[in-house]
Amino acid sequence: xxxxxxxxxxxxxxxxxxxxxxxxxxxxxx
Numbered sequence: 001x002x003x004x005x006x007x008x009x010x011x012x013x014x015x016x017x018x019x020x021x022x023x024x025x026x027x028x029x030x
């Protein structure tokens with residue numbers, strides 16, 4: 001469960017950062 005939880009945490013963190021960057025980029029172009 002530790003590896004699964006860690007993978008979920010990392011993926012969630014990565015997605016949040018990716019969506020944050022994507023959001024900023026989207027607003028910049030628009």
